[in-house]
Amino acid sequence: MQSTSQPSSLPSTVAASVAADTSTLSYEQAGVNYDLIDPLKIAAQRAAAATAVSMTGRGFAEVTASRGESAYVLDVGPFYLASIVECLGTKTLVADEMAQLTGRSWYDGIAQDTIAMAINDLITVGATPLVVQAYWAAGGSAWFEDKLRANALVDGWKKACDVCKVAWGGGETPALAGIVEAGRIDLAASCTGIVSPKDRLSLGDHLGAGDAIVLLASSGIHANGLSLARKLVERLPQGYLTEIDPVNHPGLSYGAALLAPTVLYSPVTEALAAAGIRPHYCANITGHGWRKLLRHPIEMTYRIHTVPPVTPVLKFIQEQARQDDHEAYSTLNMGAGFALYVAAEDAERCVEIAKAQGIDAWVAGRLEAGPKRLLIEPLGIEYGSDDLQLR
Amino acid sequence: MQSTSQPSSLPSTVAASVAADTSTLSYEQAGVNYDLIDPLKIAAQRAAAATAVSMTGRGFAEVTASRGESAYVLDVGPFYLASIVECLGTKTLVADEMAQLTGRSWYDGIAQDTIAMAINDLITVGATPLVVQAYWAAGGSAWFEDKLRANALVDGWKKACDVCKVAWGGGETPALAGIVEAGRIDLAASCTGIVSPKDRLSLGDHLGAGDAIVLLASSGIHANGLSLARKLVERLPQGYLTEIDPVNHPGLSYGAALLAPTVLYSPVTEALAAAGIRPHYCANITGHGWRKLLRHPIEMTYRIHTVPPVTPVLKFIQEQARQDDHEAYSTLNMGAGFALYVAAEDAERCVEIAKAQGIDAWVAGRLEAGPKRLLIEPLGIEYGSDDLQLR
Incomplete structure (x- = not known):
């Protein structure tokens, strides 16, 4: 999985004065270059696949068919364990602009988006999501000064957990000045679940004509x-x-x-x-x-x-x-x-x-x-x- | 848990000409303001604790004593499930400067650092770490152009997984221009493990005088x-x-x-x-x-x-x-x-x-x-x- 990015190069107040551009806009033109990322992804996937041998002889077994799927699955005996980490991407940049334009915070919905990125991937393998961890990496301590926004993030996160009946286990709220841009936040969620009973595993073994x-x-x-x-x-x-x-x-x-x-x-x-x-x-x-x-x-x-x-x-x-x-x-x-x-x-x-x-x-x-x-x-x-x- | 940050405000070539400062330097002076983060943390902890009720009646039970500990623990019956997400923090900024000064990549060690942040927390509750997910959020696709650095990150990540005998399940390599600074990368790891047999749980129930x-x-x-x-x-x-x-x-x-x-x-x-x-x-x-x-x-x-x-x-x-x-x-x-x-x-x-x-x-x-x-x-x-x- 990859999220992609392109800074909104003009604030919307400026954008209003830009003459209409009638040419086609493709996704690639919007600033994504998969060619640069893909060799790393392939190297990482190979290296990751090679780590599975650590499980053998210890009562655990990788479900190899889950490699390349949306969540990783491990057989731990009585059920399968599924886990994932997912990034929200750049939707916060829209929320930040809209907050300036409307005077309200949109981070309740942003919280749900972030959890959805993880949960909706985890459930593809047949897992019941159980625990979500929050990853909120801000561009500096000052991000948390906006109480309205911070509270919206907390409230939205909890509500989304309640909808999915998952426990919010905790998380990480680092302030990363020098890495994350000032005034911005990098949001992600990790999610752990189990596939139980094991016949809920939905990796496509029974997929076929007529479905x-x-x-x-x-x-x-x-x-x-x-x-x-x-x-x-x-x-x-x-x-x-x-x-x-x-x-x-x-x-x-x-x-x-x-x-x-x-x-x-x-x-x-x-x-x-x-x-x-x-x-x-x-x-x-x-x-x-x-x-x-x-x-x-x-x-x-x-x-x-x-x-x-x-x-x-x-x-x-x-x-x-x-x-x-x-x-x-x-x-x-x-x-x-x-x-x-x-x-x-x-x-x-x-x-x-x-x-x-x-x-x-x-x-x-x-x-x-x-x-x-x-x-x-x-x-x-x-x-x-x-x-x-x-x- | 919190990581903290402060940009290295001077490149080392400039720093070399700065006159020696003999005053005491405290951690707070180094740019961390916990006062701003803590109210959010407290609000988040309260909201997170309130999500545990979702587990009741479904055969799962939160181990409430794990709230506030380094990893979150859930009783799933035959064993406990432990999970965590952890941020590396700003150590990459040192690696980036040192790469410029030495002409080599330091990201093999950085990879181990990132995994250690998650693994060393997860094991405090008595868990055997099983699966690690990689979270590598770059400031743009261009981050991955430096093949030496990218390969060091992959190799170091795999080696650390092998040392800990965990499966590298996968992860996320978003390019987040506009959120993560150009040329930088926000690194984190999530880790899932089990406490098995259950008497390995080490939340301090048996802690006491004489230990x-x-x-x-x-x-x-x-x-x-x-x-x-x-x-x-x-x-x-x-x-x-x-x-x-x-x-x-x-x-x-x-x-x-x-x-x-x-x-x-x-x-x-x-x-x-x-x-x-x-x-x-x-x-x-x-x-x-x-x-x-x-x-x-x-x-x-x-x-x-x-x-x-x-x-x-x-x-x-x-x-x-x-x-x-x-x-x-x-x-x-x-x-x-x-x-x-x-x-x-x-x-x-x-x-x-x-x-x-x-x-x-x-x-x-x-x-x-x-x-x-x-x-x-x-x-x-x-x-x-x-x-x-x-x-």
Whole structure:
């Protein structure tokens, strides 16, 4: 997993005077250079894989299939242990600008975003999240002087833990002047959980032709694609205060819409477990957008017949960035934040269970024998295995 | 836990021309303001404690005594689960300066430092560390262009995992331009482990009068006190290249001595467990120096009769900062990086077992009935409970 970044090079007050730029804005243009990061990632993955031998002969065994998945899984006997650390990314930069523009703190939602980054990845392997640790690295002690903001962060963190029924175990609040920029904060969360009973493990062993793809609604951009979203502000006449849909959502600013907190999906996966439904696989739709649906290494065709409605802020970003559907769906979640791959006969019940948890859901497609590709039929989009190098 | 920071305000080439400053330099003067952080910490601790109710009725129970300890402990039935996230702090700023001065990368040691911050805290509760996750948040993709440095980080990380016999589960390598400063990296590690068998739990339930205090040697400053150490560079004629002890350690520069990697103590705690020794309590001696020996809330007098030799770099810092022993021992580890509180009859065996792992150790003192205080008799130092507000 990678988060990416690009400083918002103009404050929105300045951005308001910038002439409209009508060219297409891609994710790469927004300042991300994967070529530089990827060799390190590959070296790190190799080195990490080589550490697994330490477990042998001690009653523990790595679940090697979890390497490359969203959380790492270890067999500790009575159940599996799953763990992860996840960074929020640069969404705080939007919150900081919006705080200046609106006079309120947006860090309650930011807290939920940070926890969602960790929880929504951890649950993909079938884990029940149990403990979250907070990592709040500020650019200096002064960050904590803003009591409103600090309290919003604490309150939002607790609320998100309560929604996911996890214990907030503690954490770290370093002041890192010289490393983190003054006035900024680097937020991350680690999460530990267990897969119990062990047949809840959802690493794709049972994934196959005929399985249904159930998509769960997103609330907006979540916490991926923010580099692009921030870059776009330069083009907007009113910056973050630009209304994104005056007709249907009067008063909804771009900034506020971006800051809609990420949906926490663990209440759905826990409700599914309680109902006896065992997803064969799950994908958290984050960076790389819908290409994440192809995440599992299996050679299979994923055919989408039903596309969820696009949330207004994502529609707005797509329009402003002049992206066609092929590019937009390859970058953003476009209204679907999480995918469940389930036995066909469980699909409708998954939708009902998700809705009972307050999260909209759709039976959106199915798996078929065939070359590895994702077909989004209503939109005429196809992604091949070459479009996704995630693992 | 808190790490702290202060930018090295002068590059060492400039520092070389700064006139010697002979005044005392305290930790607070080095740029740390706990008053600003503490209210947030207290609010966060209260909110975190309130999340524990989510565990009830689900077969899990928080071990409430672990709140305020170095790692959070959850009872999951067959064993306890322990987890933590820890920040390295600002030691990378020393590594970055030294890389410029010496032309080599110091990030292999930095990797070990980061892992040690997490592992050495996790083991205090009696846990066997199992999985480490890497959190490497760079100031931009360009950080990874320096292949020498990136490879040193990967290699050092793997080696430290191998020493501790933990699986490197994965991690996060975000590029956070706008949050992390350009050219810098924010390093942290999360660690998950189990306490098994459950009687290895060492939260101090059996701590009491007559117990021995065994101290384990440090390698130097470890990763706490770096704000002070970096501030001090301004006073040194040759900056980081100043020799700290030309007679006994010719050629050893201040920078190289600071960058001695933190000792990993889990091989000792695991060897103790294998030998059937159950420490009653453990303290990782990090920030607040020897005041950490008073960490447990028990009302008891801790009497030290044997003081380990002070590592050269710490002696140098004490001298240069014009600190008396009372101040130095309240800030720095002064040669002792970890404390084991064990039954008196186990003390000598602890020393032998530590030495067999290549780590020097001393039976340094004992617990007595009496008011809460630490007496370092050979140095005439006393710290009372008012000197330590850690929890």
